Amino acid sequence: MARCSCELPSGRFSVVIEFQGVNKWFGSLHVLNDITLSVQPREVVVVCGPSGSGKSTLIRCINGLEQIQKGDLVVDEKRVGDPATNMTLLRTEIGFVFQSFNLYPHKTALENITLAPIHVRKTPRAQAEKDGRELLAKVGLGDKFNAYPSQLSGGQQQRVAIARCLAMRPKIMLFDEPTSALDPEMISEVLDVMVAVAEEGMTMMVVTHEMGFARRVAQRVVFMDQGSIVESGAPEEFFSNPKTERSKAFLGKILRH
Amino acid sequence: MIWQQLESLAGSYPLAMRGLGMTVVLSLIALVFGTLIGFGLGILRIGGSRVLSTVIGAWVDLIRGTPFLVQIFLIFFILPELGIKLDAFTAGIIALTNLNACFICEIVVAGIQSVPKGQVEAALASGLSKWQRMRQVVLPQAMRVVLPPLVGQYVLLIKDSSVVSAIGLTDLTRVGWLVVQRVPNGLLVFFLVGVGYFVVCYPLILLARRLEKRMSAAHGEVQL
Ligand SMILES: Nc1ncnc2c1ncn2[C@@H]1O[C@H](COP(=O)(O)OP(=O)(O)OP(=O)(O)O)[C@@H](O)[C@H]1O
Ligand SMILES: [Mg+2]
Numbered sequence: 394m395a396r397c398s399c400e401l402p403s404g405r406f407s408v409v410i411e412f413q414g415v416n417k418w419f420g421s422l423h424v425l426n427d428i429t430l431s432v433q434p435r436e437v438v439v440v441c442g443p444s445g446s447g448k449s450t451l452i453r454c455i456n457g458l459e460q461i462q463k464g465d466l467v468v469d470e471k472r473v474g475d476p477a478t479n480m481t482l483l484r485t486e487i488g489f490v491f492q493s494f495n496l497y498p499h500k501t502a503l504e505n506i507t508l509a510p511i512h513v514r515k516t517p518r519a520q521a522e523k524d525g526r527e528l529l530a531k532v533g534l535g536d537k538f539n540a541y542p543s544q545l546s547g548g549q550q551q552r553v554a555i556a557r558c559l560a561m562r563p564k565i566m567l568f569d570e571p572t573s574a575l576d577p578e579m580i581s582e583v584l585d586v587m588v589a590v591a592e593e594g595m596t597m598m599v600v601t602h603e604m605g606f607a608r609r610v611a612q613r614v615v616f617m618d619q620g621s622i623v624e625s626g627a628p629e630e631f632f633s634n635p636k637t638e639r640s641k642a643f644l645g646k647i648l649r650h
Numbered sequence: 651m652i653w654q655q656l657e658s659l660a661g662s663y664p665l666a667m668r669g670l671g672m673t674v675v676l677s678l679i680a681l682v683f684g685t686l687i688g689f690g691l692g693i694l695r696i697g698g699s700r701v702l703s704t705v706i707g708a709w710v711d712l713i714r715g716t717p718f719l720v721q722i723f724l725i726f727f728i729l730p731e732l733g734i735k736l737d738a739f740t741a742g743i744i745a746l747t748n749l750n751a752c753f754i755c756e757i758v759v760a761g762i763q764s765v766p767k768g769q770v771e772a773a774l775a776s777g778l779s780k781w782q783r784m785r786q787v788v789l790p791q792a793m794r795v796v797l798p799p800l801v802g803q804y805v806l807l808i809k810d811s812s813v814v815s816a817i818g819l820t821d822l823t824r825v826g827w828l829v830v831q832r833v834p835n836g837l838l839v840f841f842l843v844g845v846g847y848f849v850v851c852y853p854l855i856l857l858a859r860r861l862e863k864r865m866s867a868a869h870g871e872v873q874l
Binding site: 509 | 775
């Protein structure tokens with residue numbers, strides 16, 4: 394489904410996530426090196442790059458799971474890390490999907506989904522459960538509301554995790570390698586859900602090496618190496634005609650698999 | 651001779667029941683308050699301000715690193731010097747509760763730390779506040795790690811309560827000392843005292859086992 398930024402609803406800010414010269418260190422390790430990047434509403438950006446290049450750190454900064462040390466990071470018009478910004482409130486607008494799912498093992502699928510709506514959004518329980526069941530049906534797990542995470546496959550757990558984020562009706566969804574902990578046959582069921590979310594117009598940043606996904610829904614691919622954004626462009630352009638030696642080498646490696 | 655001793659022991663039955671009652675009441679009060687305070691301390695040790703956390707840590711180390719007998723003497727003899735009047739019973743309760751709370755604090759801290767980091771991150775990312783994360787996500791998972799040593803601590807508490815006999819409280823142990831002065835068969839008397847403690851502790855051990863089973867049945871297995 395083709396979308397372009399010219400269709401933006403007027404009166405809205407035209408940028409949801411903006412990195413301006415962002416730097417981060419873990420001790421002496423320079424993990425994010427002068428990152429400048431902006432994401433438009435309804436845009437889907439895929440982030441790729443070799444292991445340790447800072448992809449997870451990049452998106453974890455957006456909802457404050459990691460702190461930046463230098464530069465500006467503005468998300469949904471709020472400055473991340475600014476004492477005036479209510480980070481807890483900002484996080485309710487940002488869904489985060491983890492590589493390892495991180496479902497709450499002591500809660501059923503439905504309870505996982507309704508926890509934040511009930512306690513954070515103060516949605517009445519009955520309403521939250523109704524919404525939760527609808528979301529479970531939407532990710533293809535309508536009959537699993539009573540299952541505990543340990544009773545679900547990896548692919549099913551990740552779909553519950555996505556539904557858990559959607560239940561908060563976030564403005565932004567972040568995905569950190571959502572399919573790399575999955576057996577190959579379960580990858581597509583999760584990607585299909587992500588595609589559906591993208592097609593509904595969600596603003597997304599997705600760390601993934603799933604090139605098929607990038608081609609289907611991403612407007613932009615960002616390639617990172619050693620903490621820097623080395624290259625960024627439309628998926629077709631990036632995959633068929635990478636411009637730097639590093640991106641060529643990287644694509645050569647992942648496409649050989 | 652044994653017959654005479656048994657007869658004379660039977661005469662001590664009401665005293666023994668009083669002693670057992672004292673042991674149970676002391677332990678029960680210290681168990682309830684020690685648990686509440688211990689959980690509070692453990693949660694604040696992890697989630698409280700740095701100063702609070704350090705103070706709690708230091709206090710817990712101090713209590714864990716000194717003999718209970720010394721603590722109980724300090725409380726019983728020093729607090730009155732400072733103008734705080736208290737009887738042996740109150741002193742015993744305070745000392746036992748404090749000891750229990752400190753050990754439970756450590757158990758709770760270990761339980762909280764056993765919860766995978768990803769769980770807290772998921773809760774954080776969904777906008778739950780600090781106390782909501784603790785209440786809804788961390789503590790329920792920590793409980794499975796906390797429960798077995800917690801009940802073990804209750805058993806220790808009941809046994810530690812015997813130290814209160816040193817400040818003159820007539821608990822089961824002190825009853826043993828009193829009786830053995832009339833019935834000179836220490837082996838028999840203290841065997842019975844031991845049985846008394848075991849009778850109180852054993853149901854607790856059984857209860858713990860049942861709770862543990864119920865908890866793991868409710869959750870399914872925790873994934874690492
Ligand atoms: N909490 C941390 N403390 C110290 N170093 C860290 C921490 N988290 C990440 N790093 C380091 O920062 C660098 C970037 O890590 P990051 O997880 O962002 O990379 P990545 O691109 O997501 O890699 P991968 O593909 O393996 O997930 C790595 O060298 C990593 O070892
Ligand atoms: Mg990563």
